Amino acid sequence: MNLGVLLVDDEPLIRSGLRAIIDAEPDLTVLAEAEDGAAVTPLVRRLRPDVVLMDVRMPVVDGIEATRRLLANVDDPPRVLVLTTFENDDYVFDALRAGASGFMLKRARPDEVVRAIRLLAAGDSLLFPAAIRELAARHAPARVPAGGLDSAGLTDREAQILRLMAQGLSNAEIAAQLVVSPETVKTHVAHVLTKLDARDRTQAVIRAYHSGFIAPLDR
Amino acid sequence: MRGIRTAAGVCHDRPMPGLRELLAIPVRRSTWRRIAYLMIGGALAAPYLVLASFAVPALEGGLGVAGAWALTSAFYFVALPIVTGMLTTVRELEVGAARRLLDVPLADAESPRGAVSWATRRRSAAWFVAHLVLGLVICLLALVMPPAVVAVCLAPFATGDVQLGQLDPTVPGGPGSAWLVPLALLAPVALVYLAAGASALLARIAPRLLGPSPAEQLATLQRQAVQLAERNRLARELHDSVGHALSIVTVQAGAAGRVLDSDLAFARRALTDIETSARNGLRDLDHVLGLLRDDQAARAPTPTLADLQRLVASTRSAGIDVSAELTGCLDDVPQAVSREAYRIVQESLTNAARHAGHVPVSLHLTVGSEHLELELTNPLDASHPQRSGGGRGLNGIRERVMSLRGEVSAGPDAGRWRIAVRLPLHPAP
Numbered sequence: 001m002n003l004g005v006l007l008v009d010d011e012p013l014i015r016s017g018l019r020a021i022i023d024a025e026p027d028l029t030v031l032a033e034a035e036d037g038a039a040v041t042p043l044v045r046r047l048r049p050d051v052v053l054m055d056v057r058m059p060v061v062d063g064i065e066a067t068r069r070l071l072a073n074v075d076d077p078p079r080v081l082v083l084t085t086f087e088n089d090d091y092v093f094d095a096l097r098a099g100a101s102g103f104m105l106k107r108a109r110p111d112e113v114v115r116a117i118r119l120l121a122a123g124d125s126l127l128f129p130a131a132i133r134e135l136a137a138r139h140a141p142a143r144v145p146a147g148g149l150d151s152a153g154l155t156d157r158e159a160q161i162l163r164l165m166a167q168g169l170s171n172a173e174i175a176a177q178l179v180v181s182p183e184t185v186k187t188h189v190a191h192v193l194t195k196l197d198a199r200d201r202t203q204a205v206i207r208a209y210h211s212g213f214i215a216p217l218d219r
Numbered sequence: 220m221r222g223i224r225t226a227a228g229v230c231h232d233r234p235m236p237g238l239r240e241l242l243a244i245p246v247r248r249s250t251w252r253r254i255a256y257l258m259i260g261g262a263l264a265a266p267y268l269v270l271a272s273f274a275v276p277a278l279e280g281g282l283g284v285a286g287a288w289a290l291t292s293a294f295y296f297v298a299l300p301i302v303t304g305m306l307t308t309v310r311e312l313e314v315g316a317a318r319r320l321l322d323v324p325l326a327d328a329e330s331p332r333g334a335v336s337w338a339t340r341r342r343s344a345a346w347f348v349a350h351l352v353l354g355l356v357i358c359l360l361a362l363v364m365p366p367a368v369v370a371v372c373l374a375p376f377a378t379g380d381v382q383l384g385q386l387d388p389t390v391p392g393g394p395g396s397a398w399l400v401p402l403a404l405l406a407p408v409a410l411v412y413l414a415a416g417a418s419a420l421l422a423r424i425a426p427r428l429l430g431p432s433p434a435e436q437l438a439t440l441q442r443q444a445v446q447l448a449e450r451n452r453l454a455r456e457l458h459d460s461v462g463h464a465l466s467i468v469t470v471q472a473g474a475a476g477r478v479l480d481s482d483l484a485f486a487r488r489a490l491t492d493i494e495t496s497a498r499n500g501l502r503d504l505d506h507v508l509g510l511l512r513d514d515q516a517a518r519a520p521t522p523t524l525a526d527l528q529r530l531v532a533s534t535r536s537a538g539i540d541v542s543a544e545l546t547g548c549l550d551d552v553p554q555a556v557s558r559e560a561y562r563i564v565q566e567s568l569t570n571a572a573r574h575a576g577h578v579p580v581s582l583h584l585t586v587g588s589e590h591l592e593l594e595l596t597n598p599l600d601a602s603h604p605q606r607s608g609g610g611r612g613l614n615g616i617r618e619r620v621m622s623l624r625g626e627v628s629a630g631p632d633a634g635r636w637r638i639a640v641r642l643p644l645h646p647a648p
Contacts, residue, residue: 011463011466011467013467013470013471013492013496014466014467014470016471016474016485017467017470017471017473017474017489018470018474019474020474020475020477020478020482020485020489021470021473021474021477024474024477024478024481057614059613059629059630060629060630085459085462085463085466086458086462106466106469106470107465107466107469107470109473110473110474110476110477113473
């Protein structure tokens with residue numbers, strides 16, 4: 001399967017570098033480049049990419065706003081992979097909360113870049129679970145809302161699977177750990193996403209952290 | 220209150236000294252340094268004393284000796300020193316001496332308006348009088364005591380009445396006065412304690428009278444806060460610019476490695492871009508570290524729009540054609556707005572030079588009744604497609620505009636790059 005990628009970054013040299021790295025892979029193709037978040041929604045409508053690589057800081061419409069607009073205005077939107085220079089950039093978590101499926105450092109190695117794109121497109125496991133946990137810990141609300149995810153009505157099994165998802169385990173790994181079939185896990189995961197009103201694992205895990213259902217770190 | 224005052228060194232709230240400490244007072248070096256400071260007060264009082272001694276005989280006839288001394292003392296030891304103490308130089312001398320000899324850490328007074336305020340002058344005058352009067356008393360005691368002590372010690376061996384140095388009272392001679400000898404020998408020790416006590420008193424009131432006033436402390440804190448904010452901003456900019464350059468280097472190097480065998484032209488280009496980005500990053504590093512290191516720059520007054528002419532001139536001398544136009548009167552622009560506006564113009568010019576190269580830049584400043592408007596445009600240069608730096612120069616500008624609740628727009632506009640800033644001249648109610 002060939003995956004289409006849209007590159008959004010205001011720095012041409014970052015775009016040209018990433019394009020060379022991505023286009024060197026037989027299964028990945030850069031469909032277009034944009035230098036500002038404002039161009040994202042029209043380009044996605046026209047080109048239907050699978051993954052959008054999105055810079056956070058851009059002059060007119062930043063990556064957070066562009067992600068928000070994309071998810072609000074496009075049916076069956078592509079996955080958004082947020083690009084960032086610094087791990088401790090506060091905007092990254094905002095972008096994840098706005099609906100991005102994962103984030104990646106610009107200093108990532110070329111093989112990590114292409115792996116991240118494939119992983120995100122497959123939607124099968126969480127990208128950089130440890131980094132997401134740290135981000136969630138830093139942005140944990142001062143007071144965890146009472147009840148956590150009670151209103152979502154997860155079964156014990158689904159709650160257990162949500163915790164394993166947060167650890168970054170793929171469906172196959174979860175199945176192996178729980179000694180059930182991958183199909184069963186897939187069904188459970190789908191239920192978790194529906195109950196949490198999450199469009200992917202990242203969003204589900206972030207909600208789990210944010211609601212205090214999973215303590216991000218012992219603080 | 221104590222929190223601020225601590226910085227000025229007022230916190231001498233020690234518990235009562237124990238016996239051991241009391242005994243140690245005369246052998247401490249600090250005691251003698253303080254007494255030396257006290258003696259300086261006595262020496263400074265000497266001219267006034269001479270003047271007073273001329274005046275007393277003239278007044279004695281009408282007022283009697285005591286009255287004459289009371290009047291002249293009030294004039295020569297209080298009124299005149301008050302006038303002298305008001306002088307800024309006297310204050311500076313006293314502050315310097317108090318720091319060194321009294322061991323009082325006095326913060327520099329930083330007047331909000333540049334000149335020393337009258338409140339501060341009054342406090343200095345009070346200090347000068349206290350220094351002179353206490354110093355004079357101790358000095359006079361030190362002058363009359365030694366001969367008196369000698370006289371008392373010799374009294375048991377004398378046959379007639381013994382006069383105490385230049386003083387009027389006498390001690391009867393003969394062995395009957397022997398009991399006075401130990402007392403006399405204790406007197407110099409008592410004087411040392413008296414002097415130590417007087418100088419300790421001075422040290423205690425020094426911060427209140429010589430230290431900065433609350434207004435001056437506030438001015439100092441404000442200046443430090445501005446400086447700190449500026450440094451934080453520089454650090455953040457550096458973080459951004461070097462991070463940006465290194466990201467480009469990493470991505471381009473990674474890409475070049477990937478396509479080296481298939482696309483040599485790309486790899487070659489990538490090497491050039493890596494070189495340029497790394498160089499830009501280093502240049503920014505150098506620039507900011509230079510600013511941080513340069514104390515002169517940190518202390519120089521922050522430039523305002525009044526300094527715009529110089530900025531434009533220096534930009535021109537860097538080879539960039541700037542046309543600047545001002546509508547309205549800069550005097551109507553509050554300092555805070557003017558300072559930020561200057562920085563915004565400066566950063567916009569830097570951005571234009573960095574992104575567009577040597578292209579003509581036009582700058583329009585309009586001072587309205589409610590707003591300051593600032594517009595900077597330059598042609599988009601097709602030969603400079605690489606906008607290394609991206610939005611980061613703009614981020615600094617945005618931050619400044621936000622802090623003043625203004626508006627900013629930036630972007631291509633009819634073939635030109637245009638940045639427009641609108642700053643309210645008065646804070647919203």
